[in-house]
Amino acid sequence: MVVCGDDGLAHRLAAELRGVYREQVTLVVPPSGSQVRQPVVGRARAASAVLRGMVSAAVNRSGNADPAGGEPNGTGRELEAAEPTDAVLAEAGVDRAAALALVYDDDETNIRAALTARRLNPRLRLVLRLYNRRLGRHIEELLDQSAALATGDARSPGLDGAGTSTTVLSDADTAAPALAATALVGTSKVVETDGLLLRAVERQPPRPGEVADPGLCTLALLSATSNDPAGADGSEGSGDQGPQLLPDAAAVEAATGRGTVALEQVSYSGPPLPTARAGVPPFGELFSRRLRWSLAGLGACVVALAVALMLVTGDHPLHATYVTLLDLFSINEPAHNDDTGRQILQLLSGFVGLLLLPVLLAAVLEALGTFRNASTVRKPPRGLGGHVVLLGLGKIGTRVLTRLREMDIPVVCVEADPEARGMATARRLRVPVVLGDVTQEGVLEAAKIHRAHSLLALTSVDTTNLEAVLYARSVRSGLRVVLRLYDDDFATAVYRTLRAAHPDALTRSRSVTHLSAPAFAGAMMGRQILGAIPVERRVLLFAAVEVAGHPQLEGKTVGEAFRAGAWRVLALEVSGERGAADTGLVWELPDTYVLRAEDRVVLAATRRGLAELLGRRTRQRTDV
Numbered sequence: 001m002v003v004c005g006d007d008g009l010a011h012r013l014a015a016e017l018r019g020v021y022r023e024q025v026t027l028v029v030p031p032s033g034s035q036v037r038q039p040v041v042g043r044a045r046a047a048s049a050v051l052r053g054m055v056s057a058a059v060n061r062s063g064n065a066d067p068a069g070g071e072p073n074g075t076g077r078e079l080e081a082a083e084p085t086d087a088v089l090a091e092a093g094v095d096r097a098a099a100l101a102l103v104y105d106d107d108e109t110n111i112r113a114a115l116t117a118r119r120l121n122p123r124l125r126l127v128l129r130l131y132n133r134r135l136g137r138h139i140e141e142l143l144d145q146s147a148a149l150a151t152g153d154a155r156s157p158g159l160d161g162a163g164t165s166t167t168v169l170s171d172a173d174t175a176a177p178a179l180a181a182t183a184l185v186g187t188s189k190v191v192e193t194d195g196l197l198l199r200a201v202e203r204q205p206p207r208p209g210e211v212a213d214p215g216l217c218t219l220a221l222l223s224a225t226s227n228d229p230a231g232a233d234g235s236e237g238s239g240d241q242g243p244q245l246l247p248d249a250a251a252v253e254a255a256t257g258r259g260t261v262a263l264e265q266v267s268y269s270g271p272p273l274p275t276a277r278a279g280v281p282p283f284g285e286l287f288s289r290r291l292r293w294s295l296a297g298l299g300a301c302v303v304a305l306a307v308a309l310m311l312v313t314g315d316h317p318l319h320a321t322y323v324t325l326l327d328l329f330s331i332n333e334p335a336h337n338d339d340t341g342r343q344i345l346q347l348l349s350g351f352v353g354l355l356l357l358p359v360l361l362a363a364v365l366e367a368l369g370t371f372r373n374a375s376t377v378r379k380p381p382r383g384l385g386g387h388v389v390l391l392g393l394g395k396i397g398t399r400v401l402t403r404l405r406e407m408d409i410p411v412v413c414v415e416a417d418p419e420a421r422g423m424a425t426a427r428r429l430r431v432p433v434v435l436g437d438v439t440q441e442g443v444l445e446a447a448k449i450h451r452a453h454s455l456l457a458l459t460s461v462d463t464t465n466l467e468a469v470l471y472a473r474s475v476r477s478g479l480r481v482v483l484r485l486y487d488d489d490f491a492t493a494v495y496r497t498l499r500a501a502h503p504d505a506l507t508r509s510r511s512v513t514h515l516s517a518p519a520f521a522g523a524m525m526g527r528q529i530l531g532a533i534p535v536e537r538r539v540l541l542f543a544a545v546e547v548a549g550h551p552q553l554e555g556k557t558v559g560e561a562f563r564a565g566a567w568r569v570l571a572l573e574v575s576g577e578r579g580a581a582d583t584g585l586v587w588e589l590p591d592t593y594v595l596r597a598e599d600r601v602v603l604a605a606t607r608r609g610l611a612e613l614l615g616r617r618t619r620q621r622t623d624v
Helices: 009-017 045-061 084-093 107-120 134-151 171-181 247-256 289-313 317-328 342-374 395-406 422-430 462-475 488-501 513-525 607-623
Strands: 002-004 025-029 075-080 100-103 125-131 166-169 188-193 196-203 219-221 259-266 388-391 411-415 433-435 456-457 480-484 507-510 527-537 536-546 568-574 585-587 599-604
Touching: 002 009, 009 025, 009 513, 025 084, 045 568, 075 084, 084 107, 100 107, 107 125, 107 134, 125 134, 125 513, 134 166, 134 488, 166 171, 166 513, 171 395, 171 513, 219 247, 219 527, 259 513, 289 317, 289 342, 289 433, 388 395, 388 462, 395 411, 422 607, 456 462, 462 480, 462 488, 480 488, 513 536, 513 607, 536 607, 568 607, 599 607
Parallel strands: 002 025, 002 100, 025 075, 100 125, 125 166, 388 411, 388 456, 411 433, 456 480, 480 507
Antiparallel strands: 188 196, 196 259, 219 259, 527 536, 536 599, 568 585, 568 599
């Protein structure tokens, strides 16, 4: 196996292949001196430094912490190269490798290296990291066609018998559901399988005499220390006290006092955002609040003048209103021959008309400005509350924004770069954006953080995310926060420290590479990973598996095929003659159902469990 990349995903993927699949990996990365870590700057520099010191001390005191972030050690070698040129790929052994992963942050670099690798080894299994999904589909077809022409057989063993040897993935698409789901009320984890939205809900331990609803199934038991703010929540080395994935019925019954993660088939049912016609802002946004009050005051004056004229002259209300409007716009005849009351009312009407002219002019200018800015960045609407503040509109933030908007979740984005990748998406979705550096005073306040429901800090810099969370918690201590943190030890210690400082608030740390690496590793091994659900700092995978060729599944019942802590069959993919639902999946299979060779199932598995389940088939195919 060969892995080429220039960021944390390459190292995480290599560790995944070595530790879980026991593969020999050659890692190609840029020289170590070319990457510089950004320092902490801005408003919360002192607070961040103090907390980081506390974090470092906590990590050093932890005797069972794995310095590698919980990743098992493995065999392999590491090459340093600035770019994946022909010579570098040849030195890495691409011509002899079974699979190559190109996970550079730049799409062009990955495409150029993939074309070179396909020429060097037509039977090579390629896994590319591309952000552009439309381009990715075309590149996938192109490389598969090139491999088929070079080998002369589109279903050769090198192509895994599936007619495809290229897989295009996006770490942003893989991690976005889990990150976006954390912002939902009552939802902590979401995964999509064949268009079906599944929700993994964290449930508190049931009270005495209560029976918890298991949902579709119980996926995991949470840490035994989940009620202790200083506990080792989310750590990889917590042993029996840590989260237990895919427990059996006896383990669930015996785990009293521990929270669970249950799988549900649901969709978001919260209050939707008010919809407006494309290009037409809501009426309340056409004029400022001060202008609206001015118009209302002048309208009240006109009504009062019309009523006074009706009482003084005894005219009909409609005629009195008509005469008042004529006086207002100075197009009526002077009332010098009328009584004193009528003359006074005409003078007052003329004075109100003088006040009305500049107000009407201001209204016209504000309306024109609003329509002109309809296609540009919107500001947070007045009175907004209960929304999600999304920090960072890079690759990850853009995908998360799209997910949230699809579920009608109100979002306010904060971005320092007006030319960021996600700015066009925010304009298209008409999402409010606050332009400014989060380290500057007033930026989070402009995003109305004091009335927000949650904060998603998704920039690529850990310290910037930490700084935003620290300040947001100082404004509102009970705010739900989600941090994008790469380093496992640092994330675990930050999580524990924030839990200790704010025990009543919800704090979650997520690593994009941690969520996406299993999907990339599975693709390199020829697996189809549908999604990943984080359970604290561990990951539970959803995979589509053909039953044929797997003795652990074929000919066994669903109950017999279940292995606690390793894998569990969740659904059966059925064909039209069986009366399938729209999704093509049948859930809640009876334990007595016998899995046949022609069946295709969706299962939940741990990383090691999936490697064990599918490893035997791979070895048999290699032996043949």
